Amino acid sequence: MSVESESRRASQLQLALGLTAVDIFLAYPEVVSGLLIRGSTGSARECLRHHIEERFTLHRLSTHTTQEQLYGCIDTQQTLATGKIAHQEGLLSRFSKDVLQIDVTRAMPVSLSRHLADAVDKLAPIDRPGLVVFDENAEDVSGVADSSLAERLPIHIFVPGVTLAELAHAESIRDKGGRQQRASALSLDSMRLVKLDDALLSEVVKLCVQLGIVSCRAATHCASIARAHAALRGRSEVSEQDVAIAVQLTLAPRASLLPDTNQTEPAEPIVRENPPDDNTSAQSEHQIKEPQDTQPQDNMPAPSCPDNATDDASPPVNPDQAIDERLIAAAKAVLPSQVLNGLTQRTTQFRRMTNPSSAGRSETFFMGGNRGRATGVRRSRTRGRGEKLDVLETIKCSIPHQRIRRLDKSTQPDAGSSDSGKLQIRSSDIRVTNYRQTARTTTVFVVDASGSTALQRLSEAKGAVELLLGECYVRRDRVALITFRATIATLELPPTRSLTRAKRALNGLPGGGGTPLASGIQMATDMVRQLRQAGEIPVVVFMTDASANIALDGCASRMEAALDAEQQARQLALLGVQTLFIDTSTRPRPQAQKLASAMRANYLPLPRADARLLPSILRASA
Amino acid sequence: MSNPVFPFSAIIGQEDMKLALQIAAVDSTLGGVLVFGDRGTGKTTAMRGLAALLPEITVVEGCEFSCDPAQEKTLCNACHAARSQGALNVTTKSAPVIDLPLGATEDRVLGALDIEKALSQGIKSFEPGLLAAANRGFLYIDEVNLLEDNIVDILLDVSVSGINVVERDGLSIRHPARFILVGSGNPEEGELRPQLLDRFGLSVDVTTSLSIDERMKIVRLRDDFDRNPASFADHYQEKDSEIRISIVSARTRLDQVDVDDQMLRRMAELCMALGTDGLRGELTLMRACRALAALEGDLCVKESHIGRMASMALSHRLRRDPLDDSGSLARVQRAMDTVGLAA
Numbered sequence: 001m002s003v004e005s006e007s008r009r010a011s012q013l014q015l016a017l018g019l020t021a022v023d024i025f026l027a028y029p030e031v032v033s034g035l036l037i038r039g040s041t042g043s044a045r046e047c048l049r050h051h052i053e054e055r056f057t058l059h060r061l062s063t064h065t066t067q068e069q070l071y072g073c074i075d076t077q078q079t080l081a082t083g084k085i086a087h088q089e090g091l092l093s094r095f096s097k098d099v100l101q102i103d104v105t106r107a108m109p110v111s112l113s114r115h116l117a118d119a120v121d122k123l124a125p126i127d128r129p130g131l132v133v134f135d136e137n138a139e140d141v142s143g144v145a146d147s148s149l150a151e152r153l154p155i156h157i158f159v160p161g162v163t164l165a166e167l168a169h170a171e172s173i174r175d176k177g178g179r180q181q182r183a184s185a186l187s188l189d190s191m192r193l194v195k196l197d198d199a200l201l202s203e204v205v206k207l208c209v210q211l212g213i214v215s216c217r218a219a220t221h222c223a224s225i226a227r228a229h230a231a232l233r234g235r236s237e238v239s240e241q242d243v244a245i246a247v248q249l250t251l252a253p254r255a256s257l258l259p260d261t262n263q264t265e266p267a268e269p270i271v272r273e274n275p276p277d278d279n280t281s282a283q284s285e286h287q288i289k290e291p292q293d294t295q296p297q298d299n300m301p302a303p304s305c306p307d308n309a310t311d312d313a314s315p316p317v318n319p320d321q322a323i324d325e326r327l328i329a330a331a332k333a334v335l336p337s338q339v340l341n342g343l344t345q346r347t348t349q350f351r352r353m354t355n356p357s358s359a360g361r362s363e364t365f366f367m368g369g370n371r372g373r374a375t376g377v378r379r380s381r382t383r384g385r386g387e388k389l390d391v392l393e394t395i396k397c398s399i400p401h402q403r404i405r406r407l408d409k410s411t412q413p414d415a416g417s418s419d420s421g422k423l424q425i426r427s428s429d430i431r432v433t434n435y436r437q438t439a440r441t442t443t444v445f446v447v448d449a450s451g452s453t454a455l456q457r458l459s460e461a462k463g464a465v466e467l468l469l470g471e472c473y474v475r476r477d478r479v480a481l482i483t484f485r486a487t488i489a490t491l492e493l494p495p496t497r498s499l500t501r502a503k504r505a506l507n508g509l510p511g512g513g514g515t516p517l518a519s520g521i522q523m524a525t526d527m528v529r530q531l532r533q534a535g536e537i538p539v540v541v542f543m544t545d546a547s548a549n550i551a552l553d554g555c556a557s558r559m560e561a562a563l564d565a566e567q568q569a570r571q572l573a574l575l576g577v578q579t580l581f582i583d584t585s586t587r588p589r590p591q592a593q594k595l596a597s598a599m600r601a602n603y604l605p606l607p608r609a610d611a612r613l614l615p616s617i618l619r620a621s622a
Numbered sequence: 623m624s625n626p627v628f629p630f631s632a633i634i635g636q637e638d639m640k641l642a643l644q645i646a647a648v649d650s651t652l653g654g655v656l657v658f659g660d661r662g663t664g665k666t667t668a669m670r671g672l673a674a675l676l677p678e679i680t681v682v683e684g685c686e687f688s689c690d691p692a693q694e695k696t697l698c699n700a701c702h703a704a705r706s707q708g709a710l711n712v713t714t715k716s717a718p719v720i721d722l723p724l725g726a727t728e729d730r731v732l733g734a735l736d737i738e739k740a741l742s743q744g745i746k747s748f749e750p751g752l753l754a755a756a757n758r759g760f761l762y763i764d765e766v767n768l769l770e771d772n773i774v775d776i777l778l779d780v781s782v783s784g785i786n787v788v789e790r791d792g793l794s795i796r797h798p799a800r801f802i803l804v805g806s807g808n809p810e811e812g813e814l815r816p817q818l819l820d821r822f823g824l825s826v827d828v829t830t831s832l833s834i835d836e837r838m839k840i841v842r843l844r845d846d847f848d849r850n851p852a853s854f855a856d857h858y859q860e861k862d863s864e865i866r867i868s869i870v871s872a873r874t875r876l877d878q879v880d881v882d883d884q885m886l887r888r889m890a891e892l893c894m895a896l897g898t899d900g901l902r903g904e905l906t907l908m909r910a911c912r913a914l915a916a917l918e919g920d921l922c923v924k925e926s927h928i929g930r931m932a933s934m935a936l937s938h939r940l941r942r943d944p945l946d947d948s949g950s951l952a953r954v955q956r957a958m959d960t961v962g963l964a965a
Contacts, residue, residue: 031848067725074737085738110768111725118723121666124625148765151661192849198838205837215662216832219841224848388729391740392792497812 011160034131212257630671659828718759766805
């Protein structure tokens with residue numbers, strides 16, 4: 001089977017699963033506190049959104065929403081205008097019957113994720129809105145998937161790129177199931193009575209361990225989603241099918257390890273072994289290939305229709321496999337290939353570790369707004385909503401205008417003579433406190449781990465990163481590490497302040513192979529852009545001998561590789577970022593110097609790098 | 623309506639964490655508990671569960687700071703004034719558990735000018751913040767290692783003095799703010815500032831070495847709870863009240879527990895061997911051992927108490943060497959071996 005059709009089938013499976021997820025959410029909003037929907041904008045995402053709107057009104061929530069806005073605050077302008085205290089209702093209680101939609105394009109501030117996580121923890125389901133987080137990044141670059149909020153949202157799904165025809169088809173299948181029943185909540189009590197036997201539960205728990213999921217919440221989510229799915233399908237007992245779906249919705253996206261299964265190649269995005277005439281194959285296949293064959297879906301159990309044959313977007317049931325293998329196959333089937341590849345890469349690194357936890361990626365991106373240290377006042381931009389009113393300054397601003405405002409009484413007929421002694425404050429007087437947060441510095445190390453750089457250099461680089469980190473942790477700065485070797489650059493250590501993590505990443509660092517310098521520079525450039533966007537100050541440190549021999553497209557050609565590297569270096573120079581180029585070759589060569597000048601970096605030949613020297617060099621050149 | 627609280631006694635495993643929380647509840651001067659570990663290992667659940675089972679506290683009626691009528695020294699200004707005019711009205715309420723969320727503003731934490739009153743009545747009055755609300759209860763910070771620096775500064779000040787001093791917006795207020803600080807976080811996501819680290823009395827690493835059976839039991843219990851919280855809570859009420867009784871009686875017994883010189887010497891030897899900075903290590907270890915003895919009904923501290931409390935009270939106070947890989951727990955263990963203490 002061709003790679004393309006494999007990936008088509010994977011995305012169709014994901015779409016069918018997404019629709020199932022929405023069905024569960026609509027039927028049991030009390031159980032499903034929210035959805036995390038990952039993947040770029042597109043028709044599939046819009047389709048899911050549209051389905052949610054069948055039952056709930058969606059309100060968009062900005063990622064800059066403050067705690068005051070969530071829980072309510074005083075409406076300053078209204079208060080001034082009426083002379084009576086006017087409260088602005090918090091968004092959580094105002095929309096408690098609806099659903100809040102959060103679009104994350106870049107990163108979600110930790111504080112928002114925390115506030116919403118607290119709301120999920122503490123407020124009863126009827127007192128808070130459902131949450132739907134759209135994360136544009138299928139890979140976890142935004143940190144959303146690892147946030148405290150995502151931990152509490154039971155269902156995580158990836159939306160695939162699909163054609164409109166496929167979408168329309170998937171929809172038409174779904175419509176046969178009867179929109180009426182889906183669009184209204186089903187009885188919670190009957191769902192709670194659905195049985196879940198110990199054998200299945202133990203499979204779920206075992207799978208958690210195999211997938212490297214530490215959190216017990218995930219398993220709990222899985223159990224309740226399996227139950228909800230069974231209830232939705234009119235079953236009184238959770239079947240393996242329900243568990244398979246629940247695993248795909250809850251556990252698979254949280255996996256940090258891929259278990260060994262003998263029959264799979266690691267990079268294979270989908271595992272299917274069923275013969276085409278197997279009548280227990282996945283629904284999505286039926287949907288696409290044999291639409292006429294699909295029986296109408298019904299929420300009531302229909303005796304004529306063995307429901308596990310057609311109604312689920314579950315993976316094939318292969319009688320030769322044990323149940324746990326089937327569940328693992330189910331989990332793998334829904335992961336987008338890039339996530340899967342990332343996982344297999346990580347797997348080799350993490351298998352040695354004693355504690356294969358889901359490496360925390362929720363790095364903090366604090367942005368402007370209402371936090372940080374107060375630095376003076378400014379005129380309010382939002383007329384005092386959700387901002388910290390500085391009463392003294394507001395009064396001071398109004399004082400020069402008092403006389404003229406009193407004379408202007410005609411405009412305010414209700415302002416009687418008894419008011420003459422009172423200050424008259426208009427919304428133009430409102431001053432709010434300005435906050436400033438000191439920008440953080442993040443040092444990005446780009447280290448050559450190829451064969452041409454002796455392995456010993458790599459250990460020097462590791463030492464330098466660790467030492468620098470030791471200092472950073474006093475100065476509150478962060479460090480990131482990109483290495484390039486073989487054919488491509490990899491982000492070994494995302495920006496972090498954590499010594500624990502850095503050590504773990506550095507320990508398993510491989511070396512040897514070609515020198516894809518251009519790819520390394522490109523990744524550094526991307527990271528600098530991201531850091532800038534997050535309001536941080538990036539500093540880039542290259543450690544290489546500049547003998548590039550792998551071009552950007554992965555082909556081994558010295559000429560092209562050098563050209564690509566130079567071009568990428570110019571791109572980096574355009575950003576005007578502070579860069580240090582450490583030439584690690586034993587004899588400094590002009591080509592390294594040329595590259596350094598192309599990226600406008602400080603060039604530093606260092607035939608014998610000493611790990612203990614590097615931090616001081618960095619400080620001096622910074 | 624808020625979500626029901628999962629009973630403390632229904633939490634499976636994590637014995638260290640549960641013990642540390644109970645000890646902090648017995649001796650509130652200990653400095654609280656820091657729990658480090660992955661998400662979904664029961665940190666938040668244990669904290670909320672413990673707070674829910676603690677006995678009610680006696681407070682001055684209507685006092686925003688939950689002043690203790692029996693403690694004259696710690697009364698707030700308003701209660702002082704009321705007391706000089708006559709007896710205070712007394713009532714009881716449950717011990718507060720206040721969450722300090724990441725991204726909370728300084729105003730929310732410290733308290734600020736009450737804008738409502740300032741605007742509507744022209745009165746300058748103080749609107750208490752989270753620190754006031756947490757007085758005599760718990761202040762819980764999840765992901766404490768990601769807390770903003772300016773909030774950490776506030777906590778450092780207040781956690782030592784027990785008094786919140788507010789000098790802002792033309793207000794000049796001081797009020798009692800004594801609370802048990804409970805922090806949790808994942809060290810993978812960032813380090814905690816050393817100053818704040820040192821303020822925590824006990825630290826616990828929540829390990830996740832759970833067996834399949836334990837994990838299954840956890841999921842099963844949680845599932846039962848989610849489906850029917852009321853009957854689930856009824857079922858565990860008795861066990862919860864046993865824990866409550868043991869904490870209450872340990873509090874009364876705390877003053878009677880004897881720490882003799884021999885034991886103090888052992889503690890000092892251990893801290894010397896570990897090279898902890900200052901004397902906070904010894905002090906905390908002593909208090910922790912005393913609380914543990916009280917909790918277990920012993921009237922004097924024994925070596926076994928020291929052995930059990932050493933890693934909790936000391937593991938986060940070690941000087942760290944960025945290039946030394948051995949964990950702090952291993953270092954405590956080594957030091958205990960050298961001074962001849964058994965864990």
